[in-house]
Amino acid sequence: MAEPLEIGGVEIAPGTQQTIHLPVAPLYTQTEMAVPVRVIRGKKDGPRLFVCAAIHGDEINGVEIIRRLLALKQIKRLHGTLIAVPVVNVYGYTSRTRYLPDRRDLNRSFPGSPKGSMASRLAHLFLEEIVASSTHGIDLHTGAVHRTNLPHVRACLDHERTVELAQAFRVPVIMHANLRDGSLRQAVLEHDIPVLLYEAGEALRFDERAIQVGLRGVLSVMRQLGMLPGRPLPANAVTPLIARDSRWVRTPESGTLTIEKALGTLVEKGDRLGVLTSPLGDVSIPIEAPIPGVIIGQTMLPLVYEGEALFNIAELDEGEAVEETFDHFEANLDAYLEAGADPLVES
Numbered sequence: 578m579a580e581p582l583e584i585g586g587v588e589i590a591p592g593t594q595q596t597i598h599l600p601v602a603p604l605y606t607q608t609e610m611a612v613p614v615r616v617i618r619g620k621k622d623g624p625r626l627f628v629c630a631a632i633h634g635d636e637i638n639g640v641e642i643i644r645r646l647l648a649l650k651q652i653k654r655l656h657g658t659l660i661a662v663p664v665v666n667v668y669g670y671t672s673r674t675r676y677l678p679d680r681r682d683l684n685r686s687f688p689g690s691p692k693g694s695m696a697s698r699l700a701h702l703f704l705e706e707i708v709a710s711s712t713h714g715i716d717l718h719t720g721a722v723h724r725t726n727l728p729h730v731r732a733c734l735d736h737e738r739t740v741e742l743a744q745a746f747r748v749p750v751i752m753h754a755n756l757r758d759g760s761l762r763q764a765v766l767e768h769d770i771p772v773l774l775y776e777a778g779e780a781l782r783f784d785e786r787a788i789q790v791g792l793r794g795v796l797s798v799m800r801q802l803g804m805l806p807g808r809p810l811p812a813n814a815v816t817p818l819i820a821r822d823s824r825w826v827r828t829p830e831s832g833t834l835t836i837e838k839a840l841g842t843l844v845e846k847g848d849r850l851g852v853l854t855s856p857l858g859d860v861s862i863p864i865e866a867p868i869p870g871v872i873i874g875q876t877m878l879p880l881v882y883e884g885e886a887l888f889n890i891a892e893l894d895e896g897e898a899v900e901e902t903f904d905h906f907e908a909n910l911d912a913y914l915e916a917g918a919d920p921l922v923e924s
Contacts, residue, residue, distance in 0.1 A: 579622045582658065584614065584706050589658070592620040599706055601667065601699055610668065612699075614707070615647055615661045623657025624802045627707050628795060630662070630717040632684050632761060634669015634676070635780040639717025642791040649796075657804045660707055666699070673781060675721065685757070687764035704764055713742065713802065714765050714772035715795055719787070720779045723878040724886075727840045727871075728777035728790040733762070734819070739771040744817060745801035745809050746773060746794035749841070750873060750891055751817045773798070779877060820891035824868055828853055831882045832860055838872055838888070845869045850888050853881070868892055 582589045585597040598611035628646065630639025643663040646652070652659065664670045666683050677683055681696035689700030708714065720726040731754035732743040743751045754774065756763040765772040775791050778784030800809040828834065832853040838844060844866040853862040864887060874889030881887065 582616075582618060582625075582710060584616060584660070584710055587616075589616045589618045591618055591622070593618055599702060601702065602695055612662065612665060612667055612702070615659075615663075617647075617652060617655055617659045617661070619655035619657055619804075621656045624713055624804055625658040625660065625711045626713045626715065626799065626802065626804065627660040627662060627711040628715045628717070629665050629703075629707070629761075631664045631666055631670050632716065633682070633718065633721075633780070634664075634666040634672065634674055635722065636675070636717075636719040637670075637781060638719045638778045638784055638787050638791065639775070640664060640670075641783060641788050642717055642795065645788070645792050646795055651796075651805055654806055655804055657802070658710075659799075659804070660711060662703075662707060665703060675780065682759075684761055685759035687759055687761050688767075700761075700764075703761075708765055708768060708770065711770060713798075714770055715742075715798065716761055716772060716774045717791060718774055718776050719782075719784075720776070720874055722780045723876060724874060725779040725784070725840065725877055726776040726889075727873040728775070728787055729873055729891075730794075730817070731762075731774040731776060732772075733766060734821075736766060736771060739766070739773065742771050742773050742798055742801070745798045746775070746817075747797055747809075748775075748790060748794060748817060750871065750893075751819050752776075752823065752873070752891060753819065753821045776873075818871075818893050820870070820873075820893055823870070823873065823889055823891040825874075825886040826850065826864060826867060826888040826890065828864065828881045828883060828885050828887055830860070830862060832862070834864070834876070834879050834881050834887060836875065836879075840872055840875060842872050843870075844872065844890065864888070866890060 579591045585599045587597050589595050594617040597614040600611050640663045677696045679695040686696035686700040689697040728748050729750040730743045731752045732739045734753040777787030797809040799805045836851045838850045848866045849863050851864045870890040870892045873891045
């Protein structure tokens with residue numbers, strides 16, 4: 578007998594799917610608000626994977642990844658359960674902002690409380706209804722406003738089952754990320770549930786490559802878990818590089834930044850990343866890499882104030898294999914994009 582599954586007071590029977598709206602605090606106009614959830618349960622029991630996006634309301638790439646995921650025909654052949662939550666922070670999403678109306682960061686508010694702040698109550702609801710019903714999780718993010726990220730996965734590399742999922746996602750870089758107080762990752766891992774955080778693109782913008790890589794990664798993880806027929810992406814699709822640390826390069830003065838190195842560029846210590854100038858042309862300051870590594874994040878705004886973060890460089894130890902990994906990733910991704918609608922061809 579399959580285990581019972583109930584979310585938001587709605588029972589989901591094997592072989593069925595349900596759209597559930599989890600009620601949250603109404604607007605002060607008394608307009609009702611709810612977190613939309615689509616639960617798809619296969620006829621056969623198996624892993625229960627939650628995939629969520631827009632914990633930060635302006636990070637919208639993940640919303641599109643989930644929309645495309647739900648539209649795929651292969652989802653009808655699901656083993657186990659997919660719990661899709663495309664918009665967690667419904668308030669921030671509708672107002673195009675990162676935060677909740679109480680100005681709190683939802684991803685610093687877990688595990689929350691049913692009697693706490695607005696953010697705390699939403700965090701508690703997500704844990705009680707979504708995480709408690711899951712065995713695995715994927716949390717989809719982007720960079721902040723005017724910042725973009727190279728597609729990469731952040732994971733706790735000290736958690737063995739999480740490492741397996743991260744490897745299956747097949748992005749060029751896996752970033753070891755220490756758990757942050759109040760983050761969803763920390764709260765989920767405290768339930769001993771492996772969870773990945775996918776980063777790609779920037780806030781309030783669709784990035785087609787970031788979306789395609791994310792969709793491909795989610796499907797590959799689902800196949801790794803045995804939730805979908807076929808094999809996950811083969812290891813030769815891309816062997817991820819492991820980064821244990823990263824460093825933001827900050828501007829020493831205010832000015833106008835001209836970027837000379839793009840996302841995914843391999844750099845050595847001392848390489849010029851860009852140049853800082855003034856409108857009158859009497860300032861010209863080179864911005865140099867303080868460490869060797871790969872650029873995984875950068876500002877998109879040329880106008881910068883002293884101290885602002887410009888480039889995020891992940892430290893890598895793999896040496897010559899790094900360039901081969903990125904070349905292979907790009908070639909594999911191009912072939913994948915040309916393949917058409919089905920991101921993973923079944924074998």
